Amino acid sequence: MFGIDAATLDLVRPWVARGELPALGRLIEGGVVGPLRSVPNMITPAAWTSFATGCNPAKHGIFYFTERIPGTYDERFIKGASRAIPPFWMLLSRSGVTCTVVNVPMTFPADPVSGVMVSGMDAPGVDTPGYTHPPGLAADLKRRFTNRLGSDSGPGGIGHLMLAGSLDAALDALTEKVRARTDLARYLIEQYPSDLFALVHTEVDDVQHYFWAYMDPRVPGPTRAQRMRYADSILRLYREVDRSLEALQDAFGPSLVLVLSDHGAGASPGVEDGLPWIHLVLEELGLSAHQTDRGLLHRTSRRTAVALYRSLNPRLPHPVRRLLRRWTPTALNTVKATMQYHLDWARTRAFCRGAAGDLWINVRGREPEGIVEPGAEYDRIRALIREEFLALREASSGEPIVEVVQYREEVYEGPFVDRAPDLLIRFRDLVLSGVVMRGKVLRLPRQAAARPKDVKSGSHRPEGLLIMGGPGVRGRVDLAGAALVDIAPTTLFVMGHPVPSYMDGRILTEAFTPECLAASRVEEMTLTPDGGGPREMDYTDEESAVLTERLRGLGYI
Numbered sequence: 001m002f003g004i005d006a007a008t009l010d011l012v013r014p015w016v017a018r019g020e021l022p023a024l025g026r027l028i029e030g031g032v033v034g035p036l037r038s039v040p041n042m043i044t045p046a047a048w049t050s051f052a053t054g055c056n057p058a059k060h061g062i063f064y065f066t067e068r069i070p071g072t073y074d075e076r077f078i079k080g081a082s083r084a085i086p087p088f089w090m091l092l093s094r095s096g097v098t099c100t101v102v103n104v105p106m107t108f109p110a111d112p113v114s115g116v117m118v119s120g121m122d123a124p125g126v127d128t129p130g131y132t133h134p135p136g137l138a139a140d141l142k143r144r145f146t147n148r149l150g151s152d153s154g155p156g157g158i159g160h161l162m163l164a165g166s167l168d169a170a171l172d173a174l175t176e177k178v179r180a181r182t183d184l185a186r187y188l189i190e191q192y193p194s195d196l197f198a199l200v201h202t203e204v205d206d207v208q209h210y211f212w213a214y215m216d217p218r219v220p221g222p223t224r225a226q227r228m229r230y231a232d233s234i235l236r237l238y239r240e241v242d243r244s245l246e247a248l249q250d251a252f253g254p255s256l257v258l259v260l261s262d263h264g265a266g267a268s269p270g271v272e273d274g275l276p277w278i279h280l281v282l283e284e285l286g287l288s289a290h291q292t293d294r295g296l297l298h299r300t301s302r303r304t305a306v307a308l309y310r311s312l313n314p315r316l317p318h319p320v321r322r323l324l325r326r327w328t329p330t331a332l333n334t335v336k337a338t339m340q341y342h343l344d345w346a347r348t349r350a351f352c353r354g355a356a357g358d359l360w361i362n363v364r365g366r367e368p369e370g371i372v373e374p375g376a377e378y379d380r381i382r383a384l385i386r387e388e389f390l391a392l393r394e395a396s397s398g399e400p401i402v403e404v405v406q407y408r409e410e411v412y413e414g415p416f417v418d419r420a421p422d423l424l425i426r427f428r429d430l431v432l433s434g435v436v437m438r439g440k441v442l443r444l445p446r447q448a449a450a451r452p453k454d455v456k457s458g459s460h461r462p463e464g465l466l467i468m469g470g471p472g473v474r475g476r477v478d479l480a481g482a483a484l485v486d487i488a489p490t491t492l493f494v495m496g497h498p499v500p501s502y503m504d505g506r507i508l509t510e511a512f513t514p515e516c517l518a519a520s521r522v523e524e525m526t527l528t529p530d531g532g533g534p535r536e537m538d539y540t541d542e543e544s545a546v547l548t549e550r551l552r553g554l555g556y557i
Helices: 009-017 022-030 044-053 088-094 137-144 158-163 167-191 203-214 224-230 233-252 271-284 295-315 318-327 329-337 376-391 484-494 514-519 541-553
Strands: 002-004 032-037 066-068 075-077 099-102 115-118 196-201 257-260 264-267 350-352 358-361 402-407 423-427 435-437 440-442 458-461 463-469
Touching: 002 233, 009 022, 009 032, 009 233, 009 264, 009 463, 022 233, 022 257, 022 463, 032 484, 044 088, 044 484, 075 541, 088 099, 088 196, 088 484, 099 167, 115 137, 115 167, 137 167, 158 167, 158 203, 167 196, 167 203, 167 233, 196 233, 203 224, 203 233, 203 264, 203 458, 233 257, 257 484, 264 463, 271 350, 271 376, 271 435, 271 440, 358 376, 376 402, 376 423
Parallel strands: 002 196, 002 257, 099 115, 099 196
Antiparallel strands: 032 463, 066 075, 257 463, 264 458, 350 358, 358 423, 402 423, 435 440
């Protein structure tokens, strides 16, 4: 199993046709290929956990990198261990199937698989207990791959390099991370043979977030010279990942190969994935209000704090950054808190949290300072938001800017639906210059509309990709209707394991030959979801500071 975070058929198909991605091309030529529908919010933690469990986020419980602290509007980081459903590799391990799992997001601490596991991006670092299973593997990997298991929170992380204007260094760093993980994976394949091997490369997602503007003329910002120089930056990472796929296929030997992504990619609708536009519309509707009594001194201090953080943070030596995280986590988090939107809750009926298009109603009795009455008023505000956002038009083209507005109960089902936003707004594939609302043209203030070099230009899209090839897989078939939650039950089927009845996904039987299906038994088992038992859930202040720095550098917060 070969994961390419955010890979999209919109890019893969034409590049395969040009011969740019030979390993993927061979799989497509001899196997099945098609889009893979992501989870509703298209966010990495929710998506990869749905991949692992076969369940929607309202069943496994993970929607974001964070969760709300009860009784407040504040948030705290969560680990993959907080999932309420076991991943498919644990089901297989309990049945004696050996598994190797590498860098799947939201897998910290590592699960006690029958085999080996290296945690994903929610692990603070290689020295953190729980980074690998078995525990001693971390020291072995660190010794063998010295200086190649770097953290995205360090000065060599892509976000910090982009902040410093070091675009070439950022691309080199991403390329090296793919190569290092490929070498690590080959070592694990050689030293720890397994029945199932699963790996995820996250660097394609990173490069698309930061370099989409250089290949898409709709996105403002880069000069003509910059576009010419960096137009192939995203292709460069796809090529590297394609070489990794070929190397790991050679190392593992003949087998069924499944390539997938957790969501697709495209141009961002604007700064912060369009979040300021959503705030602007909510304010125009009288549903959201910023605090107005903080004064000039506070506003000046806020701008100064943000400027100092963004300017100095990527340039500080790594030891200094570690000391700051260790000695002043509270102060660091306080500075970062100033970067959030300051809302006047007494006048705010709807607000964004978690993902740019995720809207919450400030419900009385549910939220700490809620003002919207449950029932009729709640229903009226949700209906108003849906109607008004679907009616918005782009100022230059006149085309609709919102593809869909969904209520949470329309897309989520499970015991954790209360963790889901009240509405989900998904933009169309466009770049906004202005918004027409009720005949009035809305534009962002110049400061909010600017695209500084630390702002992402690429965003997520609802359809990732699925490519399968090998024994038992049909040849040269276009697959339709597959979803991310289908991967876990399909994997269990391939490995001869019954599929739990609680899974939302289905076995993709249309991907397999009649002979394969006839020889295999499609079984369903009644099983009570078990997340694997209680494990330490909270991060230390220093670990939280590491994750804050990493995710901010990657553009997630």
